[in-house]
Amino acid sequence: MVENRPILNIVTHLVLILGVAIVALPIWITFVASTHEETRMLQAPLPLLPGGFFVENFKQTFFGSGLSGSQSAPVWRMLLNSLSMALMIAFGKISISLLSAFAIVYFKFPFRMGFFWMIFITLMLPVEVRILPTFEVVADLGLLNSYWGLSVPLIASATATFMFRQVFLTIPDEMLESARIDGAKPMQFFWDILLPLSRTNIAALFVILFIYGWNQYLWPLLITTDTDMTTIVMSIKQMLEAAEQSPQWNIIMMTALLAMLPPVFVVVAMQKLFVKGLTETDK
Amino acid sequence: MLKRVHFQSSILPYLLVAPQIVITLVFFIWPASQAVYQSFLIEDAFGLSTEFVWFENFEYLFGDELYLDSFLRTLFFSAAVAFMSMSFALILAGFADRVVRGATTYRTLLIWPYAVAPVLAGALWVFMFNPTLGIFPYFLGFLGYDWNHYLNGNQAMLLVIMAAAWKQVAYNFLFYLAAMQAIPRSIIEAGAIDGARPLRRFWTLIFPLVSPTTFFLLVINAVYAFFDTFGIIHAVTQGGPANSTTILVYKVFNDGFVGLDLGGSAAQSVILMFLVIVMTFIQFRYIENKVEY
Amino acid sequence: MASIVLKDLVKNYGKVEVLHKVTGQFEDGEFIVIVGPSGCGKSTLLRMVAGLETVSGGEIYIGDKLVNDLEPADRDIAMVFQNYALYPHMSVRENMAYGLKIRKLSKVEINKRVDEAADILEIKDYLDRKPRQLSGGQRQRVAMGRAIVRDPQVFLFDEPLSNLDAKLRVQMRLEIRKLQRRLGVTSIYVTHDQVEAMTLGDRLMVLNGGYVEQFGTPIDLYDRPASVFVAGFIGSPAMNFLKAKTIGGNVELSNGTRLKTNTKLDLDLTLGIRPEHLVADPNGVIELETEMFEQLGATTLVHGRLAGSGEQLVASMPGHVAQEPGSIMKFGANADALHMFDAASGKRLEQ
Numbered sequence: 020m021v022e023n024r025p026i027l028n029i030v031t032h033l034v035l036i037l038g039v040a041i042v043a044l045p046i047w048i049t050f051v052a053s054t055h056e057e058t059r060m061l062q063a064p065l066p067l068l069p070g071g072f073f074v075e076n077f078k079q080t081f082f083g084s085g086l087s088g089s090q091s092a093p094v095w096r097m098l099l100n101s102l103s104m105a106l107m108i109a110f111g112k113i114s115i116s117l118l119s120a121f122a123i124v125y126f127k128f129p130f131r132m133g134f135f136w137m138i139f140i141t142l143m144l145p146v147e148v149r150i151l152p153t154f155e156v157v158a159d160l161g162l163l164n165s166y167w168g169l170s171v172p173l174i175a176s177a178t179a180t181f182m183f184r185q186v187f188l189t190i191p192d193e194m195l196e197s198a199r200i201d202g203a204k205p206m207q208f209f210w211d212i213l214l215p216l217s218r219t220n221i222a223a224l225f226v227i228l229f230i231y232g233w234n235q236y237l238w239p240l241l242i243t244t245d246t247d248m249t250t251i252v253m254s255i256k257q258m259l260e261a262a263e264q265s266p267q268w269n270i271i272m273m274t275a276l277l278a279m280l281p282p283v284f285v286v287v288a289m290q291k292l293f294v295k296g297l298t299e300t301d302k
Numbered sequence: 303m304l305k306r307v308h309f310q311s312s313i314l315p316y317l318l319v320a321p322q323i324v325i326t327l328v329f330f331i332w333p334a335s336q337a338v339y340q341s342f343l344i345e346d347a348f349g350l351s352t353e354f355v356w357f358e359n360f361e362y363l364f365g366d367e368l369y370l371d372s373f374l375r376t377l378f379f380s381a382a383v384a385f386m387s388m389s390f391a392l393i394l395a396g397f398a399d400r401v402v403r404g405a406t407t408y409r410t411l412l413i414w415p416y417a418v419a420p421v422l423a424g425a426l427w428v429f430m431f432n433p434t435l436g437i438f439p440y441f442l443g444f445l446g447y448d449w450n451h452y453l454n455g456n457q458a459m460l461l462v463i464m465a466a467a468w469k470q471v472a473y474n475f476l477f478y479l480a481a482m483q484a485i486p487r488s489i490i491e492a493g494a495i496d497g498a499r500p501l502r503r504f505w506t507l508i509f510p511l512v513s514p515t516t517f518f519l520l521v522i523n524a525v526y527a528f529f530d531t532f533g534i535i536h537a538v539t540q541g542g543p544a545n546s547t548t549i550l551v552y553k554v555f556n557d558g559f560v561g562l563d564l565g566g567s568a569a570q571s572v573i574l575m576f577l578v579i580v581m582t583f584i585q586f587r588y589i590e591n592k593v594e595y
Numbered sequence: 596m597a598s599i600v601l602k603d604l605v606k607n608y609g610k611v612e613v614l615h616k617v618t619g620q621f622e623d624g625e626f627i628v629i630v631g632p633s634g635c636g637k638s639t640l641l642r643m644v645a646g647l648e649t650v651s652g653g654e655i656y657i658g659d660k661l662v663n664d665l666e667p668a669d670r671d672i673a674m675v676f677q678n679y680a681l682y683p684h685m686s687v688r689e690n691m692a693y694g695l696k697i698r699k700l701s702k703v704e705i706n707k708r709v710d711e712a713a714d715i716l717e718i719k720d721y722l723d724r725k726p727r728q729l730s731g732g733q734r735q736r737v738a739m740g741r742a743i744v745r746d747p748q749v750f751l752f753d754e755p756l757s758n759l760d761a762k763l764r765v766q767m768r769l770e771i772r773k774l775q776r777r778l779g780v781t782s783i784y785v786t787h788d789q790v791e792a793m794t795l796g797d798r799l800m801v802l803n804g805g806y807v808e809q810f811g812t813p814i815d816l817y818d819r820p821a822s823v824f825v826a827g828f829i830g831s832p833a834m835n836f837l838k839a840k841t842i843g844g845n846v847e848l849s850n851g852t853r854l855k856t857n858t859k860l861d862l863d864l865t866l867g868i869r870p871e872h873l874v875a876d877p878n879g880v881i882e883l884e885t886e887m888f889e890q891l892g893a894t895t896l897v898h899g900r901l902a903g904s905g906e907q908l909v910a911s912m913p914g915h916v917a918q919e920p921g922s923i924m925k926f927g928a929n930a931d932a933l934h935m936f937d938a939a940s941g942k943r944l945e946q
Contacts, residue, residue: 202668
């Protein structure tokens, strides 16, 4: 701060606190809703302060099949599906991007630039613009309702490849020369030198990709019809539809809370890596 | 682009790029080319015969009022989301930049909506604005304002804009704060010595200096509003009432998967692809011209 | 231990040839310094020996083995890089052991060699530290240690001292020389610093624009530079060059002054005289119009121009000399301290 202005300082904090409050309000209301009985959640005005039914709601949501009378899988199963999908997407993207960036930066081979541009093009083809034909491909391959079908079509990644390419380019050439004189073969160099030197970048990217994977919606919605394959994020929409007949807002909001908890936890706990990941992949 | 020294190997680099290339070909390039191909076809109502019709699907789209409305609506939606979320983030970042201690605490409290899935964001907002039970309609009722986004298209649009902007505030805040903290303190101090008061300094020094970030965020927010908000629309309004919140991505999905109009949906995909290419191009131009402080 | 032979070595980058038929034979245990201005191709030459650059033409032998197409690791060499190229995520011990581990030496053997090298280089106390926790000089030692543990046939040094401050550079220079003597390993050392080159090398290869200007002992190069380029590059302060021609066995400078020699040549030439070979002499024929006196303590450099010609001339005189700038000083020079070069080609002419 350049100069001392006590009033401005107070205003600063007031504005920021207000901003935090506005941003947090939807979550607070979600939390409050998840702590009340079903019947309380049917009377307007809805409560603004937490009630005493958090544990009951949690048990009913986590182990039960969500809404009473619905055929969906239990929430723990959905969480497991989401976790598998998120991890597969994050690991998959990181692995194949590391390998292709390694090839593109450290090898000279015919069609190198051709491959580079092919990877670049994926940047321009978000899943939303090619949903129907991609769906057909996955269906033809028999991957509907499988973890492979959920994750593999999403793991090609130009941004991750570019980021690793950037990281590798900043590693001094002498690392490679020195490793070659030491007798390291390409894959030894990759494991012993390149991977350890890219550690923090990998971790930062992992945070971003975990969130990306966890929050996938349209794609799982299309390719899973089996209730056992439902992800937690998808289930919210189904519950909202059901809510039009018999609203069980306490359960819906508890599910929403559980659905956002893992990625929010990752962001808050690994804030530094998260910020690094965001700013590096979008450059 | 390439290291001065590189490995000599005949087959290994191909093996290394193979996974990425195979996935790209099978799940990206092949489907995208299918979409382009299908956009030139018309299928009859029973899926029995297809006819190659060149640009007829596109001509039809650009003559279709529903599509043009959706196009304009998407533009409005994107502009509104970007403006709301960026200005809110800019103000908060401007204040957070002044805070010496506790800046990271505020940051922590402001960034986590980034991690909330769009469809969840939609669910939270639709709950808060539920016409019969929601908190906000209840209080608005006291003011004599009747809220029902299931019936009122403008209210529905406002609701999806708020939900989409809320989720994006975190991202914009982070980038604005980082950009402001990258401005050398000496520039601000020089401004103070020149007699500029804090508000004036903000508008005449800080805001112009973060303009590259503003431009970058405009592109990012536009891409976000165009493509990543499907979940919000799907959860909150399903494009309704009366198509008043049907943005392009939602329409592609709806016409293709619900309406089963393959040619028309494919043509819409191709137009979207074109838009992404334009935005990617602008984004890369931005990197080249990135201003250094 | 091994000798190294370079035979008509050529390097092209696309159509540009950067090394032109470089030839030289380096004896077993010799310390060879390749010296030249930046861009002369000296690093490229070293990297070709290392196997980090491909050979466009000619042959490289290490020992009796043609190594043109061998991987660096198979050439039995070790290299010390300008920026040390230590692996930042490994401790000093791991850095030194990495190459041995890849060669699948036993743990016992690896530890033995690392400890020995650490002993020699006095870095025992830092073995568990990471490179970023070390000072520049310590990193330099680790880089040397990494080369030593390999027990190679050849050491290659690529300007290893240029990242150190002046004082440390002198100290490390001496240590490298002592170490090389002690280990007796054939070494090639690349530098642009002529003092480093003179003090380190058994023999020097002077490169200029991809050509070998001269290859010989430091004293050879100093006493009998093969060209104007070598003459100007070796020795500090640099040699004076004056326009001259031969007239009846004598040399006439541009201002008409005649110097006595026994030359049988008859042509235009460039005459070189080292500043330290200009001897103050009241009867001397070389008249210097002084402009500035640079006091270095042990010596004084007298800068000025050859009277009546305007050509620049520097003389180095022992002790303290101070006069009014503008005064005329007279110098003489021994006939054998005069270097004659062809005015057109710059090549040395024998008297």
